[in-house]
Amino acid sequence: MTTSPPAPAPAPPVIDDVRPAGPLDRVQRLLHSQATLGPAAVLIVAVTVFAVISPGFLGPTNISLILQQTAVIGTLALGQTLIILTAGIDLSVGSIMVLCSMVMGRLSADLGLPGPLALLAGLVCGTACGLFNGLLVTRVKLPPFIVTLGSLNIFFALNLWISRSETVRGVDMSPVLLWTGRVLEIGGARVTYGSLLMLALLGVLVYALHATRWGRHVYAVGDDREAARLSGIRTDRVLLGVYAAAGLVYAVGAWILIGRIASASPQAGMMDNLDSITAVVLGGTSLFGGRGMIVGTVMGALIVGVCRNGLSLAGVDVLWQNFAVGVLVILAVSLDQWIRKARR
Amino acid sequence: MNQTTSAEDTVSEQAPAAPREPVLQACGLVKRYGRVTALAGADLELYPGEILAVIGDNGAGKSSLIKALSGALVPDEGEILVDGVPTRLPTPIAAREAGIETVHQSLAVSPSLDIAANLFLGREPRRPGILGSVFRMLDRPRMRAEAARHLDDLGIMTIQNPNQAVETLSGGQRQAVAVARAAAFGNKVVIMDEPTAALGVRESRAVLDLVLRVRDNGLPVILISHNMPHVFEVADRVHVQRLGRRAAVLDPAGCSMSDAVAVMTGALDPAELPREAHAPGSVG
Numbered sequence: 353m354t355t356s357p358p359a360p361a362p363a364p365p366v367i368d369d370v371r372p373a374g375p376l377d378r379v380q381r382l383l384h385s386q387a388t389l390g391p392a393a394v395l396i397v398a399v400t401v402f403a404v405i406s407p408g409f410l411g412p413t414n415i416s417l418i419l420q421q422t423a424v425i426g427t428l429a430l431g432q433t434l435i436i437l438t439a440g441i442d443l444s445v446g447s448i449m450v451l452c453s454m455v456m457g458r459l460s461a462d463l464g465l466p467g468p469l470a471l472l473a474g475l476v477c478g479t480a481c482g483l484f485n486g487l488l489v490t491r492v493k494l495p496p497f498i499v500t501l502g503s504l505n506i507f508f509a510l511n512l513w514i515s516r517s518e519t520v521r522g523v524d525m526s527p528v529l530l531w532t533g534r535v536l537e538i539g540g541a542r543v544t545y546g547s548l549l550m551l552a553l554l555g556v557l558v559y560a561l562h563a564t565r566w567g568r569h570v571y572a573v574g575d576d577r578e579a580a581r582l583s584g585i586r587t588d589r590v591l592l593g594v595y596a597a598a599g600l601v602y603a604v605g606a607w608i609l610i611g612r613i614a615s616a617s618p619q620a621g622m623m624d625n626l627d628s629i630t631a632v633v634l635g636g637t638s639l640f641g642g643r644g645m646i647v648g649t650v651m652g653a654l655i656v657g658v659c660r661n662g663l664s665l666a667g668v669d670v671l672w673q674n675f676a677v678g679v680l681v682i683l684a685v686s687l688d689q690w691i692r693k694a695r696r
Numbered sequence: 697m698n699q700t701t702s703a704e705d706t707v708s709e710q711a712p713a714a715p716r717e718p719v720l721q722a723c724g725l726v727k728r729y730g731r732v733t734a735l736a737g738a739d740l741e742l743y744p745g746e747i748l749a750v751i752g753d754n755g756a757g758k759s760s761l762i763k764a765l766s767g768a769l770v771p772d773e774g775e776i777l778v779d780g781v782p783t784r785l786p787t788p789i790a791a792r793e794a795g796i797e798t799v800h801q802s803l804a805v806s807p808s809l810d811i812a813a814n815l816f817l818g819r820e821p822r823r824p825g826i827l828g829s830v831f832r833m834l835d836r837p838r839m840r841a842e843a844a845r846h847l848d849d850l851g852i853m854t855i856q857n858p859n860q861a862v863e864t865l866s867g868g869q870r871q872a873v874a875v876a877r878a879a880a881f882g883n884k885v886v887i888m889d890e891p892t893a894a895l896g897v898r899e900s901r902a903v904l905d906l907v908l909r910v911r912d913n914g915l916p917v918i919l920i921s922h923n924m925p926h927v928f929e930v931a932d933r934v935h936v937q938r939l940g941r942r943a944a945v946l947d948p949a950g951c952s953m954s955d956a957v958a959v960m961t962g963a964l965d966p967a968e969l970p971r972e973a974h975a976p977g978s979v980g
Contacts, residue, residue, distance in 0.1 A: 385861075563831075563832075563833050563834055564832040564833065564834060565820045565822070565832065565834060566832070568809065568813060568817070568820060568834070569818075571806065571808060571809060572806040572809060572817055575806040575807055575808045575809065576804075576805075576806055576807065578802065578804070579802065579803070579804040579805060579806055580804075580806060580817070580818075581788070582768070582788055582798070582800055582802075582804035583804050583805075583806070583817040583818040584788055584789045584792055584817075584818035584819065585817065585818045586789075642806070642807075642808045643808050
């Protein structure tokens, strides 16, 4: 027998390929693995800059103002985060919130329903609105963008119909609905119950997303829906749950809104649609789904709040505030695109 | 219908014994898409302890057959028997509950989740006691420990740690994770769809070793592949799919790759092949 060429050495079962990493690669990978690092850095920089520019910025009054302003957007953004994590988008946030606040306000003021019942009705209304979106997304298989673009108008029209385009004054409402606007003094700092409610909601959602099966599945569905389905996840049920939960969160936002403006106004919160998406994106959650931390969202909402507040303290025109927020969003999405390339 | 199987269930040396009862059997599966017939009465038998390769040209109904077995497609006619019992597999979940695990060509892994999370994706264990029942808390320590054990069982502990995100892994490593998941949960059959298609030479080698190891650990494997050398290297029997039905079941030890390709393309009538080319027990 002739000698055959030496057999190739058996390769280890699985091969590692390690690519040398430059400093930029390391930053990219770090941001990739620690999604909240970027927004935290931006927030710190923004706070520092404004503290230097405007002396009153770090005063307790101003800080509590920022927190109040952030509570509504932050809450909406929490719900929005759930949807964006599944690679969806919700344009109807503002409409759902306004509709819920009108349901609460009118049931309490006009029908004299007890406060807790009016509140409950508002929360049910928000959940139902979310379910409506979710059913269209999962059963009719429409893209979330189209569904919520449509329901944005539907819910807003319902809101005008229920409110008859009139504001419900705070004095006519049950104090339960205004509770979120009440102030708690914690050592000089004045915090509204609304802000605390937002933080509590954040805690609940962090737990749900990171310590439960449902949270895993939300990420998996957003990451690769087909893969999730083949892994035995009931993707439609997860999506439906996400939309319903988001609707409930928006309704809590409506409650916080009522406390904040001490009334229920059919025109409130119209700018909040895009601001909530801005907060999510600034918070490092990917618009492509499956990646992001809900803690980042609150930081994102704070970044928006801090920038708007700081710029107006510095005497900058509202026009340029919007300009700045726009630039921030584009930068944040570009950064996200770049970070997503760090897959290996 | 279900005859209790004899005590002959132990894995025999190399050659699969013919008269044994199949673990998984498809009888006369038909699937039509409008005027296109993807499956025209397809049969398949998988016996304990074997690797059955399924080969076929594009459009031969290979993937429809596999989808039917993995619950991703419901055939119009015909039936599927698991251990001799007629079983309906309307969803991938139903197939998994019947003990049939599939490694899809797309791998069906979630890149941003870590290895342990991917291994348990869709069936994550909860903490015992009140933490799990009321607070729905995941049992992460258990998932981590079991993931490490499953990876170890298949000798793929070169994957450093189960907390690593799957997107940081190479193609072969991702394949290994998908195979480990199937092997960990499958208790009857593992189906692998083109496991080496996207891999380089060395990684393919590693994955083929993995396929052999899954069989040696006691799970029969259905292997779908376009790669004849890979098929002939690991398969115990080769199912040739053609025009929506089974054309032949060949014995890789008794025929050549070109014979198999000829049967697959229709250039050769399997009846013309010598007796030893056919797998034992199969009718040509």
